[in-house]
Amino acid sequence: MRILCVHAHFDDYEFAVAGTFERWRQKAGPDFRARFLVCTDGAGGHQFRPRAETARLRLKEQMDSAQIGGFELEVLRLPDGEVPREASLQTEPGLLAALWRAIREFEPDYLFCPPVPSEPLSGVHVDHLGVAEAVRKVAYLINVPHAFTPEYPADETRSRFCKTPVIINAFDGYQYGENSYDLAVDIDPVFAKLSQMYYCHRSQLQEWLPWVARHAIKAPESLDDWTRQLRERFLRRNQALGIQSNHPVEVFTVTAWGTIPTLEQLQTDFPELLAEACHFNLLEERLRRWHALG
Numbered sequence: 001m002r003i004l005c006v007h008a009h010f011d012d013y014e015f016a017v018a019g020t021f022e023r024w025r026q027k028a029g030p031d032f033r034a035r036f037l038v039c040t041d042g043a044g045g046h047q048f049r050p051r052a053e054t055a056r057l058r059l060k061e062q063m064d065s066a067q068i069g070g071f072e073l074e075v076l077r078l079p080d081g082e083v084p085r086e087a088s089l090q091t092e093p094g095l096l097a098a099l100w101r102a103i104r105e106f107e108p109d110y111l112f113c114p115p116v117p118s119e120p121l122s123g124v125h126v127d128h129l130g131v132a133e134a135v136r137k138v139a140y141l142i143n144v145p146h147a148f149t150p151e152y153p154a155d156e157t158r159s160r161f162c163k164t165p166v167i168i169n170a171f172d173g174y175q176y177g178e179n180s181y182d183l184a185v186d187i188d189p190v191f192a193k194l195s196q197m198y199y200c201h202r203s204q205l206q207e208w209l210p211w212v213a214r215h216a217i218k219a220p221e222s223l224d225d226w227t228r229q230l231r232e233r234f235l236r237r238n239q240a241l242g243i244q245s246n247h248p249v250e251v252f253t254v255t256a257w258g259t260i261p262t263l264e265q266l267q268t269d270f271p272e273l274l275a276e277a278c279h280f281n282l283l284e285e286r287l288r289r290w291h292a293l294g
């Protein structure tokens, strides 16, 4: 079992999937692999550190978190070797080619990424939207072996079949509650570890995010202080999503961008789902319709 999170920034792994990935790792066997593919250079988001310093620091913070969380970290490189610039991510052939190559190389069973908003009133972060749109657009091409051989030359007479993953959208905070979801995972059993992973991103939690004043984060004084704030954030989100639980929960939406799963497959593969918060009936109906058309 391989699961891949494709997201925009250093720290989006923690904001979107880290609790579920950790529970998945604990449940899975020894051949389990989890990877975070980050698609921008991390240089842009700071108010007093120069860009190059910010980029170096944020990579280091993410590497520290990966060490705690036991997941692999990869930074996306475009065909010309450059890492895409933060605050500028757009779907263009180079980005699609780079994603195609990185996804084919890891060949995940499940790919997690941000959603494409369906509600025009919802907010976006340009890089989150860029990743969401690019993953959606590249999804069909994952098993098209010659799609990007101009960028990545290969023997075009002998192609390897590459499995297309099930593609799942994670919750995106920039949409301010305009997120629907299908599946909910109780991450309380791994919450302490999740908080520790988040807390590696000190240049964000203590410096940038309080300053930019869009995320209701007060610079945490300690790991304990952050753990308390983080739990409150999750509980506020539960309330906004109508989830009747006093445990922190991560939520996900199943797309038809990649391979279409069955509900049974999702229930078998995912870590234990919080059944009372999942929208199984709606999801099953949607999956059945997609399968019928497939």
Ligand SMILES: [Zn+2]
Binding pocket: 008, 009, 012, 125, 128
């Ligand atoms: Zn982000």
